[in-house]
Amino acid sequence: METKPIWSEKSIKTNFPQLNKNIRVDVAIIGAGITGITTAEQLKKHGHKIAVLESRAVGKGTSGQSTGNLYAVTEYPNYEIEEKYDLETVNKVVQSRKAALDYITNNISQFNIDCDFQERSMFIFENDGDIDFDKEKSVAQKIGLPFTALKNGRIPFNFNEGIEYPNQAQFNPLLYIQHMAKHLHDEKCSIYENTRVLEIDEKDEHIILKTETATVTANYVIHATHTPMGLHIQYHTTLGPYREYGIGVKLRNNQYPEGIFWGHFENKKYSVRSYILNDEPYLLCIGSMHKVGQAKDNKEHIRELETFVKHHFEVERITHRWGGQNYKSADLLPYIGQKSAGSKQYIATGFSTDGLIYGALAGMLLADEINEKKNPFAELYKASRHQPLKAASKFAKENLNVAAQLIKDFSMPGFDSKDVDLELGEGKIVQVDGKKMAIHKDEIGSITKLSAICPHMGCTVHWNNAEKSWDCPCHGSRFDAAGCVIEGPAFHGLAKIK
Ligand SMILES: Cc1cc2nc3c(=O)[nH]c(=O)nc-3n(C[C@H](O)[C@H](O)[C@H](O)COP(=O)(O)OP(=O)(O)OC[C@H]3O[C@@H](n4cnc5c(N)ncnc54)[C@H](O)[C@@H]3O)c2cc1C
Structure with missing residues (x-):
């Protein structure tokens, strides 16, 4: 089974050099996904000298394995966030995410980026009672988020209840990031590929990063690596790493639906969209999540997506299969900001399945933090926040799972x-x-x-x-x-x- 995201079929060659000499910069950004590239763009605007160090190729981490959907709400129903926090928090989450969506949209028009951007409606629906749509609509109304109650017939799925959020968007995430990187790369912002950071040494005055071939001395370091690199017990014990899969599909009847479709069926969530690649339409389906390293048979998870699509569409053939990773935070919100008080290292993680927008938002927040500019959303996402009550149940669940895994593997008979x-x-x-x-x-x-x-x-x-x-x-x-x-x-x- 070959695995390769559909986005790789329509990308540009980036060919940034490998770092092979020691350098000194204001800010070193580790990772060139949506988080790293946005942070670089935001910092460069303020005159900082930047190096972006990417272990593989720009955009080919999780950003290039995603579904390419851009939306203001999150994986969690708004009322769940309200129940854990309050209405003001939901409002801030939606407003901050809208600001990040606008930022992406503006870049696309300002830099004239051809990345198949389309404005689309988002449809969330269920047939398993998983979501309370009365509560969801009530929260949307209270925070002034435009929506319509979804009726059967509007979309190519049968469901009990649903909601439509208009004016969301879709793009090819890999093309967007690659084009942004090309616009950014110059003597003030150097981008390096095939440059893996192997060590981070934080001194009083600066930080030294070691790669295989050189060292980078920086005043600040950003872990734009999806999860912080190295040992950060306070974060790794609160993050749940999950793997999910995507497939690309050709249909027999050419009826490819337009929109962002999130269907909750029998306690499982599937995300569906279409994409036109070289004038040929494809259907994409994403889902079948499990904890990383804990699937009995990963291929079975991909087959589950195939079965789902075959049940709902006239499938001619499966053209693409791939996997990608998400990190879920313990309290429903990502961790963005200074690693700990006084540190010159900054992190951005816990994006769950919503990190194209959260990654762009992280870039905006981190740049403001380094520029000592007040951002109205900084406190909400502060990385070092301590929310024992809000995080307790997920924290316990994830850590019990890790402990169980350790015990299981310790006693695993193995084979001679x-x-x-x-x-x-x-x-x-x-x-x-x-x-x-x-x-x-x-x-x-x-x-x-x-x-x-x-x-x-x-x-x-x-x-x-x-x-x-x-x-x-x-x-x-x-x-x-x-x-x-x-x-x-x-x-x-x-x-x-x-
Ligand atoms: C299947 C799937 C579908 C998704 N769909 C959506 C969606 O439709 N909309 C949405 O908003 N979100 C979606 N997400 C979530 C979103 O894709 C991610 O949260 C987001 O892309 C994370 O971006 P990032 O830049 O933080 O991380 P990444 O894109 O993973 O970038 C991190 C980069 O750091 C590099 N790196 C790591 N370690 C080192 C090192 N030591 N030295 C140098 N470089 C290093 C990696 O190579 C990588 O390129 C999806 C996720 C999955 C798995």
Whole structure:
């Protein structure tokens, strides 16, 4: 099963250089997704000298694996946020997200970016009683968010109840980020690709970042890496890492619906949209979420999406399959801002499934914070906020899950290496002399042996049979079959075993 997001089919070659000499900048931004690129744009405007350090290629992290939907509401119904906080908080969430959507829209017109941007309605509906639409409409009314009650026949799904939010949007997220990066790159804002940050050393006066080939000295560092790099117990214990999947589909009848569709069916959520790639329409469906590293069979999760689409549409063939990661915060809101009091490191994480907008918002908030400019939304998303009551139940759930995983993996019998029988392309954990080893057989039969212990915090990695990776069930680090880091908080790869 090949996995590749549909956006990669229509992207531009970025070809930014690898950093190969030591440099000194005002701000070093680690990561060139929507968060890193927005932060760079906002800081550059204020005259800072910036380096953006990207371990792989611009936009090809989670931003380039997303659905490309831009909307003011969030994954959580507005009334859930109101119940946890208050109406004022919901209003601020929606207003701040609208501001980020406007920012993206303005960039697209100001820089004349061709990224298939379309204004669209967002439709949220259910047939499982999962959402209380009376409450949702009441909150929308109170905060002045335009909506219409959704009636059957308006969209190509049958449902019990639903709501339509007009004037939301869609784009190709990869193209937007790549074009923005090209506009930004100059002597004041250098963008580097294939430049992985391996170490962060915060001194009194400045911070030193080490990459494989050079060092960067900076006054401030932004972790625009989706989850903060390295050990940050206060964040990693409050973030739930989840994996979900996307498929691209050709339909037989050419009836591709226009809009952002979020359907809640039998306690599962599916996101559907269409996209025109090289004059050919495609249907995209995203969902089938599970905790990273905890799926019995990742391919089965992709098949679940295929079954869902076949139930609702006349499918000709599945053209694309891919996976992507989300980090859910413990209190429904992302963590954006200074890592801790007095630190020169800034983080932006916990975006859940809403991070194209939250990532852009993070860039705006972080730049204001570094420029010491007051932002009306800074306090709401403050990274170091302490909300024990609001976060308690999710905090307990995520950490019990991590503890259970550790115990399960500790007592896992494994296999003795001599008993290992691997199919081509398969990976397994085996136990040799009491040590856990991650073994993979590639498509031509070569075997790679790695330590199965995640270097981040010591959990045992699990094989992801759809994306051919070793995934850590505790804090979401992922490694390719050769043990190199793909994503997550780990700085270093899985140790090689001879
Ligand atoms: C399947 C899916 C669909 C989604 N759909 C939507 C949607 O429609 N709308 C929405 O708003 N949100 C959506 N999201 C969420 C959204 O995509 C993410 O929250 C958002 O893209 C995160 O952006 P980011 O820039 O923070 O992270 P990323 O895009 O992941 O960027 C982080 C970058 O940091 C780099 N990096 C990591 N470690 C290092 C290192 N050590 N050194 C250098 N570079 C490093 C990575 O290579 C990566 O490029 C979706 C998510 C998924 C998984």
